[in-house]
Amino acid sequence: xxxxxxxxxxxxxxxxxxxxxxxIWMSVIGRRLKKLRKQYVASMDGMGVTNLEEMLIEIRxxxxxxxxxxxxxxxxYEKLEKALSExxxxxxxxxxxxxxxxxxxxxxxxxxxxxxxxxxxxxxxHSREDTYVYAKPLEKGSSPYTLTPExxxxxxxxxxxx
Numbered sequence: 001x002x003x004x005x006x007x008x009x010x011x012x013x014x015x016x017x018x019x020x021x022x023x024i025w026m027s028v029i030g031r032r033l034k035k036l037r038k039q040y041v042a043s044m045d046g047m048g049v050t051n052l053e054e055m056l057i058e059i060r061x062x063x064x065x066x067x068x069x070x071x072x073x074x075x076x077y078e079k080l081e082k083a084l085s086e087x088x089x090x091x092x093x094x095x096x097x098x099x100x101x102x103x104x105x106x107x108x109x110x111x112x113x114x115x116x117x118x119x120x121x122x123x124x125x126h127s128r129e130d131t132y133v134y135a136k137p138l139e140k141g142s143s144p145y146t147l148t149p150e151x152x153x154x155x156x157x158x159x160x161x162x
Contacts, residue, residue, distance in 0.1 A: 108123070
């Protein structure tokens, strides 16, 4: 009865043990895979997506589209900012008495300028008989026509506005 196992029988027993271990290992891996599948289905529930790769590609495309739109909006913002700074939005009036013999400050200088001090200065000189109105163009705060001290004061007042 003490028969020794032949090498063939030892090989069969060893292979049988290996096969049983592999079957056990496969069942453990199968359970883990089933659990992962349930988690995947639960996380994708309601999205109508069966493939995670498709979803990632779609998200990447949406991100690219958003970046393009953002670049377009940045350009539009820069145009608006430039247009706003060039608009004639700063206005100031300086009233004064042009002639010492008249009693009140009925003469005026009106400056309408933008951030670059481009615009116009209107001056109205009032006397007893008449009122004369003059217009002078402005570029960078100066004019090809000589500005009076009152007109310069109106430009300064307008440029100090926020």
